[in-house]
Amino acid sequence: MLRPRGLHDLRRAGRPGGPGQPPAALHYRADDVLVVSGMPGSGKSTLMRRCITARLVDSQQVREEFAARLPAWLPYFVYRPLVRAAHYRRLRRAVLGGGPLAVHDCGALPWVRRWVTRAAARQGRRVHLILLDASAGEAREGQCARGQRVSAYAFARHRESARRLRRRLAGTGEPPAGCASAVVLDRAGARALREIVFVAS
Structure with a gap:
């Protein structure tokens, strides 16, 4: 179990030369906001639905609701x-409504994460990544597995955004501005994770 503080780069966890064993659980404070980021197909929605019992705001879920109708x-x-x-209407209501929350x-679009961190800070809540x-x-x-491939242009934008975020984390050794912690997981680390829990401090 890990209570994230600061930056935790858990890529290659459990492998030779890696940072120990990957955690089976992440624990956050009951009023925290968790932002799950990564490229399309990296497993964000899968991880959120599998590990989190708190309220979720997931654009993929909204897309599926529209597609069904x-x-x-x-x-x-x-x-x-x-x-x-x-999705943005749902996100705004969820953030301003308080309580534990996980956001896809x-x-x-970095401005979305910046808005979430600012809105949460005004409420005295911590944001984690x-x-x-x-x-x-x-x-x-991952995109092929779910049958929803993004265009080459859109994928390139997502890929560049992820690259910039990785480089910023590596360069500063700290979470992004406004975030209390950041956890970086590869596929193996994400599979090892069994639960993400929001608990009273």
Whole structure:
């Protein structure tokens, strides 16, 4: 079990030369906000649904809700603006509503994470980051597995955003501005994680 503080780079955990064994559980304070970031296909939605029992705000979930109501032949790009608008409305309500919260962060729009950290700070809440550091190949495999590949242009934007975030974490040795902690996981570390719990301090 790990109570994250500061930066925890857990890539290669459990392997020779790695930082010990990957944690089976992450514990956060009951009123904390957790932001889960990474490239499309890196496993953000899977991790959130598998490990978190608190309230989730996941753009993938919103997309699936729209897809279930619309004709199957309708391309996603046609109703993508509606999905994004609905996701941001849901995110705003959830953050301002208080309580434990986990947020899906696509990473390509840093302003979203900045808004979350500012809004949470005004409420006296801490924000934490989990970065799923998948390779481009792993992310593409993840997209194929769920049957929802993003365009080459969009994927390049996500990939560059993830690269910048990794470089910033490595360069400063600290979480991003406004975040109380950051945990970096590779695929093996994400699979080893069994629960993400929000507990009373």
